[in-house]
Amino acid sequence: MHGKGSLIAKMPGDEWQKFANLRAFLGYMWGHPGKKLLFMGCEFAQWREWNHDIEIDWYLLGSDRHWGVQQLARDLNRCYRELPSLHEYDCDSRGFHWLQSDNANVSVFAWLRTGREGSMPVLVIANLTPQLHQDYRVGVPYAGWYRECLNTDAEVYGGTGAGNYGGVSAQEVGHDGQRYSLRITLPPLATLFFVLEPGGAP
DSSP states (O other), X not given: OTTOOOHHXXXXXXXXXXXXXXXXXXXXXXXXXXXXXXXXXXXXXXSSOOOTTXXXXXXXXXXXXXXXXXXXXXXXXXXXXXXXXXXXXXXSGGGEEEEEEEETTTTEEEEEEOOSTTXXXXXXXXXXXSOOEEXXXXXXXXXXXXXXXXXXXXXXGTSOOOSOTTEEEOBSOOBTTBSEEEEEEEOTTEEEEEEEETTOOO
């Protein structure tokens, strides 16, 4: 408000990229430590900034892209509530571990969120370019099946639908200083959450 503008209006690119950027950013924020902040209308990508004198633009939910952002905000809240590793050590360095933070050539960031004993780790990967990466490798410290529990590029959110068919198994191939690694499809302008399930693929 007060001339700052809405998040969706600040995003670069064409309309598809603006929405993809916003979805990736929201996934990044929910996967990163710290409290989650949304201003009125951001949860469905309102174009104009919030005005306290009038109601927010609910009519935009008639558009698939705006409705998709609302569904993403709902699912991010569900993940945050149901996955303790995303919030138990929110203000403690034990809950955050960088895996990739310096891959400037492709603008990809990857980190692991961990909680108390018994909480399954959550791998978060953000691709901040409009480039699809196939067979992208990221190191992980644990063997097992990594279930893709959220993908901001899912079709239901307005994305391309590129993803990993439910998840991927760790390979005993060292990468990023870790003993194991995953080979994944990394959609354009997207953030993905993977939850470790040590028992293996379903």
